Amino acid sequence: MGAGAKHRFTFVHRLLATLVHLRHSATHDALACWFDVDRSTITRAIGEVRPLLAERGCTVSPDVRLRALADVVEYLGASGKTGIVDGTEIRVRRAAAGRKDGDRFISGKNKQNAVKSMVVADGEGRVLWCSPTEPGSCADITHARQLGLVKLLADGPTAEILADAGYQGLGAQTGGRVVTPPHRKFKKDAPDWYEEMYERQRKARSSRIRGEHGIAHLKNWRALARHLGRREHASDIVQAVAGPLSHQQTADLIPAQQK
Template identity: 35%
Template sequence: MAASTSRSPCRRRPPPWGRVGAGGTTRWNNSHKPAGTNRSTSFVVTPSASRKITPNEMTSKQVMTVAANKAFVILDGTLLHIDRIAADRPYYSGKHKRHGMNVQVIADAFGRLLWVSPALPGAVHDIKAARTHGIIEALTQAGIRTWADRGYQGARGTIRVPYQGRWSTLPAGKRAVNSSHAKIRAVGEQANATLKSWRLLRKLRCSTVRITDIVKAVLVLRLATAA
C-alpha cells in the first residue's frame, strides 16, 4: 500500500512568536511579531520610544540613557553552559569549573534585565570582559553608580566593589559595608535568572559563533514583553 502524502495532523506548527533558526537569527511569523522587532534588526524597547540600534550602540548610548534614569545599576557576569570537551581550554571557566561563554549583564535596582553583552569564551575574567565591551568606561563617563562583585576589583570609576580581605580580619565598619553591598548585588541575580529561564540558554549545543546572536534575540524578546 502506497504511503500517504497528506500532511500529518500531528505535525507541529511553528509557534506564533517565531523560532530561532540557523545562525541564531529569529524567524518571525509576520502576524505575531512582538512590537519593536523585525526580521533583520534588533530594537531596544523602552517605555518612551524604540529605535534601531546596533549592539555597540546599545552599550554606549541607549542603555546608558536608560541607566542614567535609575538610582543605580548592578553589573554582573554569568556563564552560559556549552557542550565542549576538555581540550577546549579557552571556553573553560576556572571559577565555575565547566565550559561556557561569558556574558556581562546590567540590571536595574529591582533586578530587571537592561542589557546583555556579546558572548566571550568562558576563560575570560569578568573585569576583562567588561573592559573589552567598554562597559566600565561608558558607565563612568555617564556618572552611573554601579554595584559589582569582587570579580571587578580594580575597575574604579563609578564601579563599587566590596572590600577585600577575610571576613574575620575586616574591621566592623568594612564588614557592614560588605554586608550591605552583598544584599544589593543579590537583587541583580534576578536578571541572570531571567536570562537563564529560557531553556535555549541553559545548555547551548550550537556553534559558539552563534551564541551572541541567540542572546541578543532573547534580550529583544524579553524587553519587548516587559515593555
C-alpha cells in the first residue's frame, strides 16, 4: 500500500473530471485541455472513478444508501412509502455490421438502437435505484422478472409499487403489491358508464407521473441523453449518475420537509 509513483492528477480532480464528463458529456480532449493533462490521463481517470460512483448507491437519508433492489423493497416496506417503477431507454450507437446479436439492441417501441434500465422512484420523484442495462428489445415486465422483483415483493415486506401498463401481470404474481392501470375491455364503442369508470381508475394511479419526473432528471445528464461510448459501460454510467442525483434530491428534500 502506497508503493509506486504518486498521482500528479489528484483524486479530487479525477472525480471532478468524471462528473463534468457525465453531466455535460464533455470530450476527453476538452477535459485534458481544461485540467492541463494528457488525454490518456483523463480516460484512465474516468475509467477508475466511474465504477466507484456506480457502487456508491442512492442516498435516501444522510446515513442510508440503497445499493440493490432488495434494499429498495426493504426501505419501502419499512418506511410505508409507495414506490414507482418505470423503464427508460438510452440511445446507443448501431452495432457493428455482421454482429450476430446486433438486433437485440433495437427497441420495439422507438425503433432505434438502445439499452434499457429500470428506475425505481418514490412518491416525491426521488430516484431510489437504477438497474443495470439490458438490450432495448427486452420488455419491461421481462426485465423486472429477471431482476427478481416478483420474488422480492412476494417474500419480502409489504410494499406498494405503482407501474404503467408495461408491467401488467405483475400484480397477480405479487399479491396485488404492483398496481398497474386497469385493462381496457372495450376498445371500440365503449358504453358511457365504462368510460367514466375507466377514467376514474386511471386517474387514481396518476401519481406515478412522479416516476417520469425522476427519469427526466436522469436524462438531464448528457451522458444519458445519448450514449456514444461502449455499450458495456452503460450500466456503470446509469448507476453513477443515479448516485449523485439522489444525493442532490435528498439534500433538497430535507430542508423542504423541515419547513
